[in-house]
Amino acid sequence: MSAGPARMASTTAAAPVIGGSLHVAPPASDKEKEKEKEREKAAAASYWGVAPTRVFKEDGTQWQWLCFRPWDTYAADVSIDLTRHHEPATFGDKAARLAVKAMRWPADAFFQRRYGCRAMMLETVAAVPGMVAGAVLHLRSLRRFEHSGGWIRALLEEAENERMHLMTFMEVASPRWYERALVVAVQAVFLHAYLAAYLASPATAHRVVGYLEEEAVHSYTEFLRDIDAGCIENVPAPAIAVDYWRLPPGATLRDVVEVVRADEAHHRDVNHYASDIYHQRHALREVAAPIGYH
Structure with a gap:
């Protein structure tokens, strides 16, 4: 072998x-x-x-x-459009948007402007959907004896990328004991909730992630503003970040936040696209059913 x-x-x-x-x-x-x-x-x-x-x-x-x-390393595309937003169209889209807004409020109240700790909490949640969705598609592919069109690998790579964000921010901020306890509780709830949502409606589940990533882009933009304003010290980039994103010598925390934000924008677009695909497939089935196509 x-x-x-x-x-x-x-x-x-x-x-x-x-x-x-x-x-x-x-x-x-x-x-x-x-x-x-x-x-x-x-x-x-x-x-x-x-x-x-x-x-x-x-x-x-x-x-x-x-x-x-x-x-596994790469240079992030920081030229990606950061302002893109999916306007809710269906009931599932509106429910996804409302759910994300509801999750954002307690995070704002708890972390306020402690963006290092906020980033760690965000990444412990953001790394869950890709793994859950990838596992569901993997098992479905096995049951149905069919290919996944590359989506299993894409979703698992997304989960791994989010985990690397967490490994990076662990070098920047140290979570307190109660923040670690909060991570355990939030992850336990979110894991089961997202699995149930994905089994019920993959389109809505991917839309939730798309909106979560929109909020992540906003949070990292605020992070950058505080660094530029001098509210957060622009320390040297952690060694793990320099190697993972192929950053140049002398890279700083600002460079790290910028490439992480670009990653989140990419995940935003992928998940909104995945949700659109599920909506299109559902619409095609509705059109094909009356004329006998399955």
Whole structure:
């Protein structure tokens, strides 16, 4: 059985070639070797006793993240339209919009302008729909022996992207004990509520996420305004964010918030589009039914 994709195998060379010449890393000191052994031991213990494959960057340094790999990184498209809004048309759209507005009010009252903590709470919720919807479509694909049209992968990648937002903001703000407790409670409620909504009406469920992402874009815009106004210190970007979004050296918190906002705008468009597809399929069935097409 193959050990993995070719691109994975190509990153494990012990001596990377840089600039056409063989680059050999300087010998590590005993202290560095001991630290490396401790890291490997901890990583192996955390993943069923299997040590992770070593991956190296182009400059020959070892990749330090296990939650994502170099081929998962990308440069966000910050030129995306941030003002796009879907005007509610159907009863389901209006219900979705009302539900999101109802969820926004307590978040505003609780977090106020503590945008670092607000971002962490937002991402613990935003990472749920993609995983739920992807799992539902995955099981449906198995039951019906049919392809998903790429939607399973798209939704799971959305969930993973939202989780990486959370991993990033954990480096910026530390949640208090009661905020962690709130996350557990909110996630438990939202998980079951969204699963029920998705089984009842995927169109409405995707519309809810679309409106949630619209609110996320607004929140991150306010975050940027506070950074620009000096209300929030524009600290250096966390190392995990620099590698994940391929940010330039010297990137700051403002750069991180900007690329996260672009991600949210992309998720907004994807989920509104998914909801539109379900509406169109339902309309086609209604047209086809009287003339005998199924």
